[in-house]
Structures are given as structure tokens and as C-alpha cells.
Amino acid sequence: MLTKLFKSSKTSFQIFNALYISFLLGGAFYALKTFHNYMDIYEKAILFGSVGFFSWLGWSWNHFKKIIILVFAISLFAIQLYDGALANSEHIFLLKYLISSQSAIMWMNVFFALALLLYWLGLLTKNNLVDDIASSFTSLAVLFGFIGLLVRWYESYLIGLDIGHIPISNLYEVFILFCLITSLLYLFYEERFNTKKLGAFVLIVINAAVGFILWYTFDRHADGVQPLVPALQSYWMKIHVPANFIGYGAFSLAAMVSVAYILAGKKILTSYLPKLDVLDDLIYKSIAIGFIFFTIATILGAIWAGEAWGGYWSWDPKETWALIVWLNYAAWLHYRIVKGLRGSVLAWWALIGLVVTTFAFLGVNMFLSGLHSYGQL
Amino acid sequence: MSFAVSMLVFLGIASVIGTILKQNEPYENYIVKFGQFWFDFFEKIGLYDVYHSVWFLIILLFLVISTTLCITKNTPTILKDFLLFKDSLEEKSLLSFSHHLVLKNKRKVNLSQVIHYLKQTNFKVKEKSKDNGDILIVAKKGNYQRLGYIFTHVGVVVICLGGLLDGNLIFKAQELLGYKKIETLDIPASKVQEVSRLSVANTSFRANMTLAEGSSDNVAFVRMKDGYLVQDLPFKITLKDFRINHYSTGMPKSFESDLVISDPELSQDITKTISVNHPFVYKGIAIYQSDFQDGGTKLDIRLWNFLSSNASQKINGKIFEKVKLDKDQLTYEFNDFRKFNILHLKEGIKEKPRNVGPSVTYKIRNNSGQAREYISYQYAMPIDERFFFISGMRETPQEEFRYLKIPADQKGSIADFMLFKAALQNKPLIEAVAKKMSNQSINSDKNANVKESFENSVNKLMTLFGQGGFSNIAQNIDTNIPASEKEKAVQAYLKIIDIASTELYKNQFNLSDKELNQSRVAFIQDALNAYSDMFFYGSPYYFELINYDQKEASGLQLTKSPGQFWVYLGSLSLVLGIFSMIYLRERKLWLLIKAKGGVILAFSSNRKNPDFEIDYKKVSQAIKKIIQ
Secondary structure (H helix, E strand, O other), X not given: OOOOOOOOOHHHXXXXXXXXXXXXXXXXXXXXXXXXXXXXXXXHHHHHHHHHHHHHHHHHOHHHHHHHHHHHHHHXXXXXXXXXXXXXXXXXXXXXXXXXXXHHHHHHHHHHHHHHHHHHHHHHHOOHHHHHHHHHHHHHHHHHHHHHHHHHHHHHHHHOOOOOOOOOOOHHHHHHHHHHHHHHHHHHHHHHOOOOOOHHHHHHHHHHHHXXXXXXXHOOOOOOOOOOOHHHOOOXXXXXXXXXXXXXXXXXXXXXXHHHHHHHHOOOOHHHOOOHHHHHHHHHHHHHHHHHHHHHHHHHHHHHHHHHOOOOOOOOHHHHHHHHHHHHHHHHHHHHHHOOOOOHHHHHHHHHHHHHHHHHHHHHHHHOOOOOOOOOO | OHHHHHHHHHHHHHHHHHHHOOOXXXXXXXXXXXXXXXXXXXXXXXXXXXXXOHHHHHHXXXXXXXXXXXXXXXXXXXXXXXXXXXXXXXXXXXXXXXXEEEEOOOOOOOHHHHHHHHHHOOOEEEEEEOOOOXXXXXXXXXXXHHHHHHHHHHHHHHHHHHHHHHOOHHHHHHHHHOXXXXXXXXXXXXXOOHXXXXXXXXXXXXXXXXXXXXXXXXXXXXXEOOEEEEEEEEEEEEEEEEEEEEOOOOOEEEEEEEEEEEOOOOOOOEEEEEEOOEOEEEOOEEEEEEEEEEOOOEEEEEXXXXXXXXXXXXXXXXXXXXXXXXXXXXXXXXXXXXXXXXXOOOOOOXXXXXXXXXXXXXXXXXXXXXXXXXXXXXXXXXXXXXXXXXXXXXXXXXXXXXXXXXXXXXXXOOHHHHHHHHHHOOHHHHHHHHHHHHHHXXXXXXXXXHHHHHHHHXXXXXXXHHHHHHHXXXXXXXXXXXXXXXXXXXXXXXXXXXXXXXXXXXXXXXXXOOOOOHHHHHHHHHHHHHHHHHOOOOOOEEEEEEEEEOOEEEEEXXXXXXXXXXXXXXXXXXXXXXXXXXXXXXXXXXXXXXOOOOEEXXXXXXXXXXXXXXXXXXXXXXXXXXXX
């Protein structure tokens, strides 16, 4: 769907890249020019750092570039429609039903659910066309999810200038982030490994998060924008949280591919799934990328804690569980890289790793108290 | 090795215990939770501060040592591999590589083109001519990957050592040797003995300090086990002002302290405002905004007696101070004052939490030393569209508060309830109402007996209610009325109480039936419930906060952390190491061009994964193409 929008030969590809980067840079300079009075030096650094990061991602992955351009274009359009009044989300048709943050997020949920169904249909019927559609739905879900978050960011400033903040501060928002990052990682590997058969598994964990978002929205009514508590008012949040969720997302991806590996190893669905060594390589790659980001996130978290709580390590339950998660995957990588371990043991281990990771992410908030009690259930 | 792994697992389990069992709580809490026997046992094995217990530190130290040994063992080989080209390989060993290619009978090889290709694809190349005229080209790339191992492991060791530097190892040793002792008595810092003080020269600490507005201090406290240590500071800190700013929703937006730091070495004081996320570092000591509490707010209080119709009395209190009452029978201990309380008045429903105004927490201790804890809010709160004064009581800190809800009158004060309460306890008034009710309901004089007995029972019922509310009535029914008639009796009694109370209310406030609107009827019901609950409130007084003069105190944390630099440095090394271990691909290539003709290509890596296969295919095809 999206891929048909842009057809590229090699030179037009380079032109497209250049346009993309100048588009990002232009946006950043415009933001700097308009809002420089409200930003400190770190936030300016983060702004241009993210231009670099997104340029690099877009440069090395064409599909991402297209999604990002659409995300920014549609989000800017939504902001135009808002015209500075939050009430417009009720009056203007397009906002109300499509691209206000709540609606966009609902569309994201819908597309993720459809993608899961289609991936399974495609897997079981060995129909590549259905796979392609499922993949497009996943891309669409990512598109709408990012629009939802960006528009929510803008909406939060409409609620109150002092309330506005990046929407990664509570469980509702980070669950959306989790869905987006996990699916982006999946889409990347789907393209790299040229297999769409694993979506059926990866979309399960994403849809579990979607279920949580729905429950949080309709049962707990916790989808509103809340002002930031003082401890979270820091530029560190903009780096620490996304880095952490790249970690969580990658570990979840690895765990779901491990499910496929375990099944294929037991001769279930084997003929429907990619070869074992492809799965094995994918598990390793996603744990590796997750581990790097999780390490960086934990270190950044420690530096932030050093600034906010007066010590880089306080053995707070969240910190301790982050350490346990880290040790778990460090051991996993150690056994694989240094000891050369392979096979279903690692797949099972990656799956159990998801349980540990989920506890660190959710369980700590549910059962334990501590400094990280921002998202209570 | 497996020993190290089991240590690591053990460390993980210990860490989990530390997250499940709340650490560093006051020791009384643990005694209540576990009982004396288990409390002692857990205390001995250090479960209340797992991460600083001796065995935890020993495991950490052991892991540091074993990792260090790993590094020293592997570094020479890694360095050798990193620095040198393996150019001594013979034909035979090249043929034993899993990935090799033999091109027979090739004589003319364009060497420079091969080398050019290799260099272009980021290989480092070395050319060696052998004695027999063979030429061996050795190429490698991505061999920083090997250094990744060293960086990663050195990073872990440096982080752990940095952490140990900031731990309390030195104090632990001093305590073990008897040089230092934890102070457990609640005495002023100046009275604390030298043996429980940490000097200005102490290199690493994490201490707390509470300053009331306008006060200053040059010591901080390090909480430890069931006591504390006093940390002397090289400067004095004065708190000029502490502020909490709020969002429009009432949630706190910022906590700020205006500090003045006076150092005898400086001619001028330093003035600095700190807030959460914005500490101030002076002389290597970082000063953080960590919490806040009351600094001794003055309170004007009116106490309403529940059990007599005596007029209320006024007292003055101050947070952290005590007031004795009733000829020393009761002591009020004021513990905390809060100006803002953000509460969710309706649960689950999509309603924003709101600020319900000031509250005071206090204890009432009787002369035998037992105390109950109370919380009283200054203003009435809206609950189900009606307004109530709320006060909570609990007997132990483990319990939740149980709340007394007294309805506010139309002026929003508690006065009407107190007047109504007086009516419920007014004997002559109850008698008059009983008489009136019997006259109204039994109109003929023929049934004089019936009338009198009705009057008596109304009288008795209301007296019982006045003495103990609904539960008193329930008790009476339970003891005096057979089970079969209970339900009937309950209904009849409730109806009588309802009518009689309404009469009492009208009487007390001089109201006619017409003036008895719906809100007043609701008030009577709420008041009757509150009146009944009052007997379980455990205090003879209702506490009304009339006015206050707030004084806040700021909680500061002071840390000196020489290990921080090392921890961050180690982290950097760790990230670089992991990155190069995972993302740099080590590739080695040998190309033997034999003088007799024929070329052998061998390709290897320390990690043979699908990417390696792809690379092998690419390189071998390219070289084949160049050579042919």
C-alpha cells in the first residue's frame, strides 16, 4: 500500500533521501526558531540528535522514511485543523473520527487487530498476498499510532501550557510506544529476512498491549493527559524512556520469534515457517539490539537518577529488576557468543526472558512500590 | 565458571528478595510483620538491607575478581590477535578451513587489483612472500570486535568497583572493629557521641537533612539499620523558603528550596535555589531536593465535645508538639499538617481528583499510654452531592483509616450537627417529643394505658439511641426481642426513631413541617448515621481546624560520591564493548598464490552465522572474478 506510493530508481532514491533529511532539518530549524525560548540546551541537542537518528534510520531503511514523512505530514495537518482549540476535536469531522489523538490510537488498535488476523490467515493458507496486506496493515497501524502520539503531544499543550509534555510519561502512553517500536522492529526484520510469516507471532504480543490499551481506556479511563510530576520534568525522559522501550520491544520480538522456533523445532507448522537458522539468527539479532538499547537506557536512567534522586543507583525495585533483566540477557548473549550455545535452549530462554521483562515493565508497578511509581494499575 | 554462574543466580535471587521485602523500614514494622523470632533471624542475615549486607558485598567482590581473572586470562590472546597478522599458515591449514576455495592452474594473478578490492572493502592487508616463491596475502577487518570483549568486561569491573567505592565498606569495617557505632536514641545531633559521627573528611556518604523555613544546620543524618549516624558538613545550610507550586488541577508542579550556604572559607554566602532534577554541587557535595514535611505549623483548633452539650473549647497547637487536656487525661500529639490534599472523591468514575483543602494528622493518647491516630480535614467535602466533614481514625499504622462523616449544614459549618446532637442527648426535650408523638398518634383518652406505654417506649428508645446510636438499639433488640419478631421490631423502631428525631430537629431549630425540605430530611438521616458512628470514633472530641499559620520544612539529600565518575566511565566502556562485540564483524581472509600455479582462498571469522555465509559468498565471488 505504502510502497506503491513511492517508486524509486537509484538516483531518485538519493534525491528522496536528500529531500527527507532536508524535510527533517527544516522542521527542526522551524521548531528551534519558534520555540527556542522554551527549550534548554539539552532539549535543543535532543531535537537535532533526533534529526540525526531519524535521518540515519530513514537512510538505511526506505520504508521507515515513508512512514515518517506521512506521520509528520498528517500530524501537521491535524494540528492545522485544531487551530489552537481543543474543542475542535469534537467539531471537525476528520479530527473526531480519524486523526485526533484518541481516534488515531483507536485506528491503530483496529489495524493491529486486523493485521494479526490476516497474518494468521496468510500463514495457514500460505498466501503471500494476504501476508502483504497484513504487513501493510501493520504499517498503517504504526502510522496511526505515531500520529496519535504526536497529536497527543500537541493536544497536551492545548490543555495547558504548563501541562504539555512528550506523551511517554504514563502506562497508557508507553504501551502505545511499545506497540509502535515492536512493530517497527518487526517490519524491519520482515523486510531484511524477506519473510512475512512471523507476523502471526509478533502481532500476538502487540495485540496483548492493544488489549491493555483498550482496558486502560474504557475500564480505567486512564487515557487522559496528566501533568508531569516534578521528578519527570527533565529532558532525560525524552531519551531514557524510548531507549528502554526499544529494549522491551526487541526482547518481546525475540520471544515471539522464539515461539515460532520452538514450534518449528517440534515439527508444528514447520512447513509454514522460515528455516530454523533464519529464526535463530533473528532471535539473536533482536536480543542484541534490545540489549544494547536496554544497556544504554539503564545507564541513562542511572545518570538521570543521579540528578533527580541524589544517587545513580538506589536499589529501587525498578532499578533492581532492570538489573535482573540485564543480567538475564547478558548471560544469554554470553552463552551464545562466547560459549557458542545454539538451539531450542536459547529459544526457551528468550521466551522466559519475556516473562522477566514483563515483570520489570509491569509487575514492578503492580506489586511493588518505589521511586518509579508513575504508572499505577 | 559454573560457580560464577551460580553466584550470579544467587545475586539475582537476593536482588529479587530486596525488591519484594521493603528495605530499610523502621524496625518496628518488621517486628509487627514477622514476629520477634523471624525478625531476629532476618535481621541477622541482613534481609532489611540486602544490598549492603556483608554477604551481598562479598558476592559482588567475588564476581569482580572472577571477571578480572577472565580478563587477564584472555587479554594476551586477544591483543595478539588484534595486533598481528597470522601469516605463517601453510597450504595444508588453509585447506582445513570450513570456508575455502581452490582455483587451480592460475598463474597470472593481478595482485594489486586484489589488494585494491580488499582495501576498498575495509580490509587491512599484509602481503608476504614465502621462501618457496608463494605469495600469501593476509587480510582482516572488524577486529575491534575482539577488543569489545575487553571493553565489556573491564566496564563491568570498573562499574562494580565504583559502586563499592560509594558503598559503606569503610564504615562496615570500622563498625566491625568497634571504632564506630550506630546511634539509636532520638537525641539532638549536638549530643551525639563522636563514635556515631562521620567527619568532614568522609569521602563517600548519602545523608539527609530536614530544615524548617528560617532554620539552618551543618550536620546531616545517615540512616542505618535501626538508627543513624551524624555526618558533619564543611558548611552550613540555611533554608530561606520552601515552595510547592501547583498545576491548575492541584497536582504539585515543583518543589523548590531557597538555600543559603555559609562556608567559613568564603567571605560571602552562596544563595542558590534547588529543585527536583536541579541539584547544587558544592565542595563535591551534591545537595538535592528530596522531600518536604511540616516545619511546625501553628494551629487554632476548636474541640467539640461529642458526649456532653458543653460548649466547645479552643486550644492552640503546633505540629510536632503536644497539648494535654482534661486534667492530663488526654494528650494531643500533632504530627503533620497538609495544606493541599488531592483526593479522588469518586472512585473509578471519570472524574478528576480535586484539592479538598488542609488536613491535620494527630494522635490522641490516653493516660495509660495508648494512642489512636486521626486525620481531620478543615473543610466539608462533597460526597454524592452533599457535603460532609471527614475525619479518619485508626488504631495501628497498619490499618486503613476508618472515616466519620458528619453532614455540614446549609451554611457549610458543623454547628447544626452539634446542636442536633445536643437535642438527641436532651432528656427533657426527648420526653416532650415522646409526649407529643403519643398524643398525635393515639388521640382518644380511652386508651390511656396504651398511650402511656407508647410514650414510654418512645422515650426509652430515644434515650437508648442518645446513649449509643443505632448499634445500641440493635443490641437491645438482640437481647430483648425473640428472633421471630426481630424484623418487625427493627422496622417499627426505625420508623419511631425517624419520626422522633425529625421532631427533635424541628424543635431544636424552630421549624414548621413546611420548612422541612428534602435537604433537611437528608441532613437528619446523615446526622443520625454520623451520630451512631461517633461512638466508634474513639475520641470524645470532634476536632475542628479553625486557622493555621503554615511553616514548611524541606528535606534535603546530601551526597558525596567519588565512585560516580568511575561508574559512568565503566558504563561508557561497557556500551562501547557491547557495541563492538555485537555489531563489528570480524573477518579474516588468506589468499595463497602458489608459485607452481593455483590459488587458495580461505575465509574465517570467530562467529559463523548467516551473515558470515553471505560475506563469504560476496568476497569469494569478487576475488574469483578478479583472478579469472
